[in-house]
Amino acid sequence: MLEIWQHLLFGLQIALEPRHLALAFLGALLGTVVGVLPGIGPVGGIALLLPVAFTLGPTGAMIMLTALYYGTMYGGSTTSILMNVPGEASSVVTAFDGYAMAQQGRAGPALAVAAVASFIAGTLSIVALTLFSPPLAGWAVRFGPPEYFALMVFGLSAVSSLAGESLVKALIAMGLGLMLATVGTDLVTGVPRYTFHVPYLLDGVDFVIAVIGLFAVSEVLVAVEELAGEVRPRVALQRVWLSVRDLAESWWAILRGTVVGFYIGILPAAGATIASFLAYSLEKQVARDPHRFGRGDIRGVAAPEAANNAAAVGNMIPMLTLGIPGSSTTALMLGALLVLNVIPGPRLFQQHPDVIWGLVASMYVSNLMLLVLNLPLVGLFVRILDIPPRVLLPVILAVALVGTYAVNSSAFDLLLTAVLGLLAYYLRRNGYPLGPAVLGLVLGDLMEQNLRRSLIMSDGSLAIFVTRPVTATFLLLSALSLAAPALLREWRRFRTADVV
């Protein structure tokens, strides 16, 4: 306990350095803007910022990206409440009661409770993260290559089984990511793979380039399709405040939302969006007056907003302690750390204490910053929506292209971005989730290395994957998670047949 406290103080020293404070502020500000804009989500925002982040060093980059991630969670709720247009998927539920409240002239309390719930949930979850992560990392530090390989198989299959409507399409997306990951010189033998005599490809497909193409470019292409032209009406904004009665009414909803969100966040594959839906339906179930939900109940705003922030924090735990991201956003952060030569996983706590504790401490800082920033400035952020999307979208695209070029000063990268952007646009339009693709891209290399090391350990015998208990358990869980959707369907059919 004392040790954690010392670590945290050490982290605070790093987080409170003026440079890091400025980066957290910048991240929080940009994140809120990204959150408010309906055309671009957290993943696209992070992708756009990656070229800049790499000039900052690992600690600075992670502080800015994390602040940006939280910022999108805050900003997304603003448009949900005021315009019934969720800025992000994770604030869709917030619109149910938030917009209803705004229509009844209670936009102020709705925005305030969203900010306060996010703050409380974020802070409590960071406390939990601070306490849970070191022991988890301590357990995982004994993992060998077979355990890692199995864990990655589990991460990939869990994400694929939950993403999108079709398991086959999710797995295809994952496979495409893995295929991209195999491009480049093989690290063990030095054999060039899938480079087709193009010298640029010897180092593999640059992660940043791939991500900008897959996410930023395709997001703009999808958004431009739905250009409505007219500006949507929004509810007039009053003073943002929260009465004691409002707070008392939403207090338990906030706490329940936090717990639900945090646990859902830790699970691979289930991110902030699922957490917010679950927290909302839980709140409706425990309420004595469920009919009030959907008609402007403050608990209907508090619970999902707490949950999506808690999930965003919970998400970081498997990424930091095990090196296995559970969502696209954390996969991007993992990729960013890898590019910066920091390998996430249990050893991160020993090898880079400055990165990890600085990051944890700066989570506290940026959460407070967002609360202070959001309550008084909400009116200003809403103004961003006055910029019409038809102006905004080409600009976002231009920034993405210049950012791509800036990474390696290479025009070939721009071609790659264009091709991947088109591919991702097709995938998005036809029901293939992109989460598994980016996960495959990030984990592909590590997975292959761990697979090969495992078989060196066992002299080529596959038995190594079933005789080690942890490895076998992870592989069993992977099989279960892939079979789960089909099993559930059968179970339901069986149940309904029984009733009839």
Added chain:
Amino acid sequence: MDRPPAARRVDRSDAGAALVILLGAALYVREALTFRPFLRTEPLGPSTFPLLVGGMMLLLGAALLRSALRGGTPGPGGGVARYWRPGALWGLVLLYALALTPLGFPLTTGLFLLLGFLVTGVRPARALLLAILLTAAMWYGFRLLGVRLPAGELFR
């Protein structure tokens, strides 16, 4: 319950995608068979993992083809009217990639923004003004970040 007959027709879009995936995976596997290390130092060589991935993609492609032939739900309609804007914008991205080295940053970005604004429906006069202002802002903004953008080989 039976689905309406319209939904039962072969899903051509998915069937086409499945064929592309099958072809791509086959080429991917064929290429993987050519990876030969100089020294054999480990049980698995450089081609094993790609073979696993390629094999999985062949199976998935087949599964997608099967479900597409059984029939699916039609995708988003709208035809050309729906897709011309993303298509035109993507064409501009491609042009940007090809033109940046010879024409340089200011001209390429300015043109990209101008044409991009016209595609999204900004009025021409305003589009021109915005394109010039934003190009200048980006040029100095990125220079501030320490990124040197090319001025263009044509103008050397």
